[in-house]
Amino acid sequence: MDNKAFFDLVYGVCMLSTKYEDKINGCIINTCVQVANEPARLAISCINGNLTPELIKKSGIFTLSVLDSTVTFDVFKRFGLQSGRDVDKFEGIDHLLDEQGLPYLAEHADAMFSCKVVSSQDLGSHTLFIGEVLDAKVLSPEPPVTYGEYHSRIKPKPQTVEQKKIKGWKCSICGYEYEGETLPEDFMCPWCSHPASDFEPIYE
Ligand SMILES: Cc1cc2nc3c(=O)[nH]c(=O)nc-3n(C[C@H](O)[C@H](O)[C@H](O)COP(=O)(O)O)c2cc1C
CATH class of the missing domain: 2.30.110.10 (Electron Transport, Fmn-binding Protein; Chain A)
Known part of the structure; x- marks a missing residue:
């Protein structure tokens, strides 16, 4: 159904x-x-x-x-x-x-x-x-x-998630941390070679 x-x-x-x-x-x-x-x-x-x-x-x-x-x-x-x-x-x-x-x-x-x-x-x-x-x-x-x-x-729209500032990106595969707000799209992890899509934001 x-x-x-x-x-x-x-x-x-x-x-x-x-x-x-x-x-x-x-x-x-x-x-x-x-x-x-x-x-x-x-x-x-x-x-x-x-x-x-x-x-x-x-x-x-x-x-x-x-x-x-x-x-x-x-x-x-x-x-x-x-x-x-x-x-x-x-x-x-x-x-x-x-x-x-x-x-x-x-x-x-x-x-x-x-x-x-x-x-x-x-x-x-x-x-x-x-x-x-x-x-x-x-x-x-x-x-x-x-x-x-x-x-x-x-009905009020759901509140957008509180705007938090990104200070870096962490590779979810190996834990490597990139410093900076914007991770280049073609970035590859220097430790494990995984692409930018495997990175998660690190908030301030
Ligand atoms: C848009 C909308 C539609 C609803 N439709 C129904 C409905 O058709 N029947 C119903 O029993 N409750 C419906 N409800 C839920 C009741 O209004 C709600 O559970 C209410 O708090 C019950 O209050 P009471 O415990 O004072 O009776 C609806 C609520 C909303 C916001």
């Missing part, structure tokens, strides 16, 4: 929220799809062990904020890269409440859906929930953001 084939699937991204007793929580998901329209039903898939599905199982309700293209990495960091077991994810973020009392985003969302769970299935790594849509609103004219855009445009 070529796992790269999965990268060709296209997804939107939502902030999925729920509430059970006093605990309000939400997480980022890229696995929301409309699966029926009479009645309107959405499917979502949640990683087992996370707080959000644990609360959804108890409350039987969830709300989706469909993220739009103005969304910034902060929103992903807040909802998708930490757990509500450790922090209050809604503290200090602008949000509104739907009729079920569940929070949805006042900014960076182009639509919201309030749902009640009508079925769920444990799929091993994830639990699939099917929700019947009780209410839906268009919130902004911005286009929805895609999971692909999250990876290509929103």
Whole structure:
């Protein structure tokens, strides 16, 4: 099986929220799809062990904020890269409440859906929930953001390895050390005659 084939699937991204007793929580998901329209039903898939599905199982309700293209990495960091077991994810973020009392985003969302769970299935790594849509609103004219855009445009690029200054090169075959920042391409080790490609940098 070529796992790269999965990268060709296209997804939107939502902030999925729920509430059970006093605990309000939400997480980022890229696995929301409309699966029926009479009645309107959405499917979502949640990683087992996370707080959000644990609360959804108890409350039987969830709300989706469909993220739009103005969304910034902060929103992903807040909802998708930490757990509500450790922090209050809604503290200090602008949000509104739907009729079920569940929070949805006042900014960076182009639509919201309030749902009640009508079925769920444990799929091993994830639990699939099917929700019947009780209410839906268009919130902004911005286009929805895609999971692909999250990876290509929103997620910070990995930091380039700290720029370290090269002071010399060491032959990985015999240990000979060449002094100087630039090793000539046609250099050959005077001890073992191996080429420049067998040398590794020595940093300051
Ligand atoms: C871009 C992105 C997409 C994600 N998609 C999903 C998803 O489809 N389902 C899911 O359960 N978690 C998904 N996650 C991971 C959860 O948002 C993350 O594990 C979160 O910290 C769970 O928080 P919680 O323990 O408060 O529920 C995604 C995260 C990111 C950043």
